[in-house]
Amino acid sequence: MVAQTRKKRRVSRRQILRTGAAALGGSAAFLAGAPSPHAQNVQAPGVLTGTQTGRTFRGLVRHSNTLDVQEMRLLPIDSRQVVIRSEAVAPCYTIVRGALGTNTISRAEVPNHCGFGVVEAVGAMVKRVQVGDRVVVAGTSQCGQCYQCLHGRPDYCQFTFFSNAPGVEPFPPFAEMRDGTSVYAQAGIGGMSEVMTAFEEYCVPVFSNLPAAELTLLGDQLASGFAAGHADMHFQPGSDVVVFGCGPVGLGAIQAGRVTGAGQVIAIDPIKYRRDFALKMGATIALDPVAEGDGLVERVRELCRGPNDRRFAGGVGWGRAGNAVMARGADYVVEAAGLQAVPPKVEAQPDPTNVKTVQQAWDCTRMGGHVMLMGFTLQPVSFPGASLALFGRTIHPGQQGGLHVMRDIPRYVKLIERGVIDAKSVITKRYTLAESRQAVQDTADRTIITGVIEFT
Numbered sequence: 467m468v469a470q471t472r473k474k475r476r477v478s479r480r481q482i483l484r485t486g487a488a489a490l491g492g493s494a495a496f497l498a499g500a501p502s503p504h505a506q507n508v509q510a511p512g513v514l515t516g517t518q519t520g521r522t523f524r525g526l527v528r529h530s531n532t533l534d535v536q537e538m539r540l541l542p543i544d545s546r547q548v549v550i551r552s553e554a555v556a557p558c559y560t561i562v563r564g565a566l567g568t569n570t571i572s573r574a575e576v577p578n579h580c581g582f583g584v585v586e587a588v589g590a591m592v593k594r595v596q597v598g599d600r601v602v603v604a605g606t607s608q609c610g611q612c613y614q615c616l617h618g619r620p621d622y623c624q625f626t627f628f629s630n631a632p633g634v635e636p637f638p639p640f641a642e643m644r645d646g647t648s649v650y651a652q653a654g655i656g657g658m659s660e661v662m663t664a665f666e667e668y669c670v671p672v673f674s675n676l677p678a679a680e681l682t683l684l685g686d687q688l689a690s691g692f693a694a695g696h697a698d699m700h701f702q703p704g705s706d707v708v709v710f711g712c713g714p715v716g717l718g719a720i721q722a723g724r725v726t727g728a729g730q731v732i733a734i735d736p737i738k739y740r741r742d743f744a745l746k747m748g749a750t751i752a753l754d755p756v757a758e759g760d761g762l763v764e765r766v767r768e769l770c771r772g773p774n775d776r777r778f779a780g781g782v783g784w785g786r787a788g789n790a791v792m793a794r795g796a797d798y799v800v801e802a803a804g805l806q807a808v809p810p811k812v813e814a815q816p817d818p819t820n821v822k823t824v825q826q827a828w829d830c831t832r833m834g835g836h837v838m839l840m841g842f843t844l845q846p847v848s849f850p851g852a853s854l855a856l857f858g859r860t861i862h863p864g865q866q867g868g869l870h871v872m873r874d875i876p877r878y879v880k881l882i883e884r885g886v887i888d889a890k891s892v893i894t895k896r897y898t899l900a901e902s903r904q905a906v907q908d909t910a911d912r913t914i915i916t917g918v919i920e921f922t
């Protein structure tokens with residue numbers, strides 16, 4: 467059996483070398499231990515240029531008034547872009563309304579903003595990754611050179627938001643459909659296609675044999691939620707942690723609470739199966755915001771009250787006036803609920819706009835505590851001016867949970883390898899590319915935690 471395997475490998479490698487630079491990626495990935503080298507050979511293109519212009523592949527495309535799988539042809543890449551053969555991708559909830567919309571759009575687009583795969587070609591100026599590298603394509607770039615990166619905030623790397631500048635089109639179409647329609651990658655990244663192109667600033671090479679389905683979660687949801695507690699707010703052991711929303715992001719924050727040894731992790735979600743799931747992932751208690759109603763904040767404060775109200779014995783203030791009231795609440799609160807983009811097929815949020823949830827998250831935070839606002843809220847949110855000025859609460863902005871992709875993703879890979887972060891369990895459904903539209907629909911319906919599309 468061993469000899470047979472070796473023989474297969476020798477044949478495989480010769481074939482790869484014969485097919486030229488494009489397939490070399492498959493070879494290097496194979497040597498690095500990627501799980502399915504033979505599938506790579508099957509997929510490896512024929513004679514192509516060094517940048518693989520003209521290569522055909524399939525992907526989910528939002529075009530005209532529909533969303534379906536289309537065959538595409540790769541366009542030339544930029545000198546700092548990378549061609550990646552996708553292995554797995556998890557659609558993010560933030561894309562569902564746009565992707566499933568039936569309005570006619572002028573620009574065809576591959577949805578999503580993260581992915582995972584093997585580098586198969588690089589532009590002439592690319593330095594960070596090489597052909598054959600397995601790479602997480604993250605939702606946030608880290609260029610290392612912009613003002614934000616140089617001031618310690620690569621989670622706000624200016625390259626990430628480059629595409630939003632008015633009149634600027636930094637991300638040209640990366641492919642075209644059979645009828646010649648140009649296809650863009652959403653946010654310059656996309657992800658739900660057999661081939662991605664990405665600027666190297668978004669690519670994080672990872673040197674691990676972990677399954678692609680788990681590693682792809684480090685490009686967005688799981689890594690963002692975990693970073694909120696681990697890399698940004700720095701949960702302290704024994705502290706009180708509250709997480710609003712037990713979806714793929716909130717469960718990352720709940721795991722951070724477990725990993726850092728929080729005294730308690732209070733999970734809040736209207737969906738029963740998600741509350742049950744949160745308890746398995748490290749939450750110590752799970753609350754239903756619908757059942758708690760207007761008493762939710764008071765319930766959380768009571769849970770964080772501590773064993774006594776003796777101020778001189780270190781008890782958390784328990785009075786009803788002044789400083790004692792402000793002192794009550796959790797040390798760390800993560801708002802990862804976000805707005806309800808479309809009606810779910812499970813329990814609905816008590817406030818679909820998420821405004822009330824953001825205010826509750828603020829109110830649950832103790833004086834001097836920390837609150838991170840991760841979920842999208844499109845309406846204005848107001849807070850009492852006096853509490854903003856005097857309560858000493860620190861608001862952490864939730865852009866990928868403060869994730870510094872080049873610093874944090876490699877160490878989260880190690881934590882998954884060691885079994886400290888559980889990535890496998892949060893994948894509750896797997897799909898093929900042909901089923902990818904359904905993956906987006908299930909994400910919108912909230913009937914799954916995380917769906918992963920695997921490219922074979």
Ligand SMILES: [Zn+2]
Nearest residue numbers: 558560605686
């Ligand atoms: Zn996302």
Ligand SMILES: [Zn+2]
Nearest residue numbers: 609612615623
């Ligand atoms: Zn930067």
